[in-house]
Amino acid sequence: MTPSLTDPVIAGVPASRISALAAAEAMTYTAARPLSQAASKKGGLHWLDGVPMHWMTDWPQPFPAHIASAQGAKITDVDGNTLDDFCLGDTGSMFGHSPEPLARAIQQQASQGLTYMLPTTAAQDVGVLLSERFGAFRWQVATTATDANRFALRVARAVTGRPKVLVFNGCYHGTVDDAMVALKDGMTVTRPGLMGQVTDLAATAHCCEFNDLDGVKAALETGEVAAILTEPVMTNSCMVLPEPGFHDGLRALADQYGALLIIDETHTISSGLGGYSAVNGLRPDIFVVGKCVAGGLPTAVWGLSAAVAERYVAANASRASGHSGMGTTLSANPLQFVCLRATLSEVMTPDNYAHMEAGAARLAAGLADAIAKHAAPWHVVRVGARVEFICHPVPLRNGTEAAQAHHPDLEAAVHAALLNRGCLIAPFHNMMLVSPVTTDAQIDRLIQAFDDTLALLF
Numbered sequence: 036m037t038p039s040l041t042d043p044v045i046a047g048v049p050a051s052r053i054s055a056l057a058a059a060e061a062m063t064y065t066a067a068r069p070l071s072q073a074a075s076k077k078g079g080l081h082w083l084d085g086v087p088m089h090w091m092t093d094w095p096q097p098f099p100a101h102i103a104s105a106q107g108a109k110i111t112d113v114d115g116n117t118l119d120d121f122c123l124g125d126t127g128s129m130f131g132h133s134p135e136p137l138a139r140a141i142q143q144q145a146s147q148g149l150t151y152m153l154p155t156t157a158a159q160d161v162g163v164l165l166s167e168r169f170g171a172f173r174w175q176v177a178t179t180a181t182d183a184n185r186f187a188l189r190v191a192r193a194v195t196g197r198p199k200v201l202v203f204n205g206c207y208h209g210t211v212d213d214a215m216v217a218l219k220d221g222m223t224v225t226r227p228g229l230m231g232q233v234t235d236l237a238a239t240a241h242c243c244e245f246n247d248l249d250g251v252k253a254a255l256e257t258g259e260v261a262a263i264l265t266e267p268v269m270t271n272s273c274m275v276l277p278e279p280g281f282h283d284g285l286r287a288l289a290d291q292y293g294a295l296l297i298i299d300e301t302h303t304i305s306s307g308l309g310g311y312s313a314v315n316g317l318r319p320d321i322f323v324v325g326k327c328v329a330g331g332l333p334t335a336v337w338g339l340s341a342a343v344a345e346r347y348v349a350a351n352a353s354r355a356s357g358h359s360g361m362g363t364t365l366s367a368n369p370l371q372f373v374c375l376r377a378t379l380s381e382v383m384t385p386d387n388y389a390h391m392e393a394g395a396a397r398l399a400a401g402l403a404d405a406i407a408k409h410a411a412p413w414h415v416v417r418v419g420a421r422v423e424f425i426c427h428p429v430p431l432r433n434g435t436e437a438a439q440a441h442h443p444d445l446e447a448a449v450h451a452a453l454l455n456r457g458c459l460i461a462p463f464h465n466m467m468l469v470s471p472v473t474t475d476a477q478i479d480r481l482i483q484a485f486d487d488t489l490a491l492l493f
């Protein structure tokens with residue numbers, strides 16, 4: 036295709052074709068959703084920017100679908116449109132909507148109190164199950180993965196006595212201030228766009244490129260780094276896989292320079308039983324996982340290795356009295372315990388992971404075939420149950436390459452086309468999840484929808 040100044044080509048597609056597709060899909064969407072549109076108009080005036088949480092405007096539709104119900108891997112809006120759900124609440128519902136053991140557990144607990152600030156016997160069951168599933172850590176419960184990461188960083192700073200956290204360019208660990216930095220011309224800078232930011236985050240964070248062990252080493256040599264905070268795979272940009280030896284290198288460098296290694300498995304829990312760490316033998320000092328760990332009920336857990344727990348206890352015993360800066364009132368409530376127990380024992384099972392893995396492999400192969408058929412300069416990447424098509428010809432090495440491979444207008448048009456063909460995928464880049472209850476028929480429908488969409492673009 037010859038690029039033109041008036042009609043630039045984006046990832047192989049002329050911009051005019053992208054905007055034509057987006058406009059046509061917006062009309063189709065609107066025509067099928069009069070009740071959602073009316074609901075948006077009615078209630079929208081009372082919410083800031085029209086929605087109860089601003090991410091709801093990140094979907095590429097003219098107004099958000101209002102959901103009537105969701106069950107398994109299907110989601111139905113108030114207009115009666117049922118979609119195959121491959122977004123699954125951006126991982127919160129990775130095991131399907133309202134799995135039966137969760138619904139049962141919630142129902143049983145619902146009439147027995149919802150928050151006490153005291154443990155239950157279910158809590159003790161959960162402690163055992165967490166260690167069986169993820170390794171022998173000393174656990175704490177939080178309500179969001181954002182909080183769990185914040186608390187993990189506080190521990191890391193407390194036990195090392197060092198100020199900085201090392202994160203990777205393009206990472207996301209929730210709305211944790213420390214991780215909101217980027218690399219600009221080789222320097223760590225506060226990310227642009229942060230609301231109400233008054234401090235220079237580079238004072239307490241150091242940003243490196245993923246897969247760059249030399250960069251990590253140089254940062255650790257300063258002696259300022261308390262912890263490396265990383266996902267095993269970068270899933271919050273266009274997906275970036277670790278190169279062979281990267282994780283071994285991180286572990287070795289952390290040990291050599293006395294920094295802690297915090298592994299955030301909030302998304303990579305899709306990798307298989309126990310998350311990426313268990314599947315690939317990683318040895319974090321602090322392990323964090325949230326979102327789907329209690330089947331979608333707001334819950335996260337963070338665990339300290341025995342050695343770090345010992346250091347934490349010593350630091351805690353010798354600190355000045357006062358608030359530690361960790362904990363929130365509704366965390367570790369009885370509903371979380373029964374949901375954690377049900378998820379860990381009945382949902383996060385080898386059989387369910389085997390189903391997710393097989394389905395995701397089928398999806399990845401089907402999408403790759405469609406890309407080849409249309410000669411699109413794109414590729415597919417997969418980590419267990421998590422699949423992504425990337426509008427770039429070759430695998431990505433780091434956050435800078437991932438940012439360059441992200442084409443918001445093109446991706447939004449593709450997402451809109453998939454939705455109108457019955458398939459919902461995550462609004463942030465091109466992420467799809469296969470749940471234990473996703474069927475081959477649903478997967479094949481998504482592959483067909485993708486193929487049809489590529490036929491419109493190429």
Ligand SMILES: Cc1ncc(COP(=O)(O)O)c(C=O)c1O
Nearest residue numbers: 179180181207208209299301302
């Ligand atoms: C890797 C990772 N960690 C933490 C979080 C934060 O999760 P939450 O928004 O539930 O606090 C996210 C959210 O997308 C994430 O992807």
